[in-house]
Amino acid sequence: MxxxxxxxxxxxxxxxxxxxxxxxxxxxxxxxxxxxxxxxxxxxxxxxxxxxxxxxxxxxxxxxxxxxxxxxxxxxxxxxxxxxxxxxxxxxxxxxxxxxxxxxxxxxxxxxxxxxxxxxxxxxxxxxxxxxxxxxxxxxxxxxxxxxxxxxxxxxxxxxxxxxxxxxxxxxxxxxxxxxxxxxxxxxxxxxxxxxxxxxxxxxxxxxPSRLKIGFQQDKCLSNKAMSPCQKACSLSLDPKTLGESVDTECTNCGDCVVACKRMGRALGFQFGLRYRNSD
Ligand code: SF4
Ligand code: SF4
Known part of the structure; x- marks a missing residue:
């Protein structure tokens, strides 16, 4: 099931x-x-x-x-x-x-x-x-x-x-x-x-800054469309791939982008920790 x-x-x-x-x-x-x-x-x-x-x-x-x-x-x-x-x-x-x-x-x-x-x-x-x-x-x-x-x-x-x-x-x-x-x-x-x-x-x-957040790994991302599936999935019209680039005030950790990304390389995921995953 x-x-x-x-x-x-x-x-x-x-x-x-x-x-x-x-x-x-x-x-x-x-x-x-x-x-x-x-x-x-x-x-x-x-x-x-x-x-x-x-x-x-x-x-x-x-x-x-x-x-x-x-x-x-x-x-x-x-x-x-x-x-x-x-x-x-x-x-x-x-x-x-x-x-x-x-x-x-x-x-x-x-x-x-x-x-x-x-x-x-x-x-x-x-x-x-x-x-x-x-x-x-x-x-x-x-x-x-x-x-x-x-x-x-x-x-x-x-x-x-x-x-x-x-x-x-x-x-x-x-x-x-x-x-x-x-x-x-x-x-x-x-x-x-x-x-x-x-x-x-x-x-x-x-x-x-170590709270739960959405991390992004660029090298795993398979999307090459202007509007990626994770962006389309976000009801708040955010770009989940860029959350780590500035102070993230709007993402609510709903996880819809993570679900959308499952078939696109699993580049997005929940994470705890100081640094966003893509900044490693
Ligand atoms: S977790 Fe939800 S609110 Fe945050 S970027 Fe992803 S879809 Fe948008
Ligand atoms: S508490 Fe959050 S979800 Fe509820 S109305 Fe305010 S911003 Fe929207």
Whole structure:
């Protein structure tokens, strides 16, 4: 029997998480509370998992950091420091919807329509938005502004609102509008250029240069096409062969390029360590 690929495992986990965050509020409605919360703060049988950005905002405003928040945010940041932004590619339900939108646009839109041409690094724009959002919150607001832009949180809160309060949140329209824009643009614009939730995770991964990453060995690469299969496989429109050439802020270690490269010489692979494999 054929072994499932990394992509199969990844999809299974993504879909499992997306379904779990529909079922959890339903179970909570019937007072089954082993798991509670959403993507801002979640408790799994007593273990806290908290969005580091939410913790940062609360701590800066209240000058107070509880043990729960410290542990919850520490788990998320520690995972990013060791494995990169795998939350985005293996867990986040909006990431899953955005990937599906991207794949659907490739199938449904005419080939001649190349979509929006986007250049440059999304992280720079994220830094600006993150700074503006944080300053706005600290100076003018009591509501953590950046939490309102958390699409994984809105995904989970939509079901919380529905099952706990019988209320259909208009945030559905916000999510659909973003997916529609991404579909037309044929680019995952939110995840690459806007999402503030990924900002601290990216910062945490950059702290550890020995983290899990994608390595490339030029001498093994069999592709001679302008657009290689690994590039086509990347839903974030990155070139996996050049990740080691600059500070890698955008790769989420999804592994789709590694799967695509299996028949092209296995030049791409996961690696830990300080140096990218091609720089040996
Ligand atoms: S960038 Fe944001 S919305 Fe996109 S997958 Fe990561 S956490 Fe989710
Ligand atoms: S470069 Fe590869 S591992 Fe990184 S996001 Fe793109 S496909 Fe995924």
């Amino acid at each position: 054929k072994k499932p690929s990394i992509k199969t495992w990844r999809r299974a986990l993504q879909i499992g998480v997306a379904v779990a965050f529909i079922l959890i509020p339903l179970l909570n409605h019937f007072r089954i509370n082993y798991f509670t919360g959403n993507f801002l703060a979640f408790y799994a049988a007593g273990l806290p998992l908290v969005d580091p950005l939410a913790v940062l905002q609360i701590t800066l405003k209240n000058y107070y950091l509880s043990v729960d928040l410290l542990v919850g945010a520490g788990i998320a940041l520690g995972l990013a420091a060791a494995l990169g932004t795998v939350f985005c590619s293996w867990v986040c339900p909006f990431g899953l919807l955005s990937e599906w939108g991207q794949s659907l646009s490739g199938r449904l839109l005419p080939r001649a329509d190349k979509g929006m041409s986007v250049k440059g690094r999304g992280f720079r724009i994220k830094i600006i938005l993150f700074g503006l959002g944080l300053a706005g919150f600290l100076l003018f607001s009591t509501t953590p502004v950046l939490n309102q832009l958390s699409l994984p949180a809105w995904y989970s809160r939509i079901f919380q609102f529905y099952f706990e309060q019988r209320h259909i949140s208009l945030a559905i329209l916000f999510l659909l509008a973003i997916l529609l824009v991404e579909f037309a643009a044929r680019q995952r614009l939110w995840c690459r250029y806007i999402c503030p939730q990924s900002f601290l995770l990216i910062a945490a991964k950059l702290i550890n």
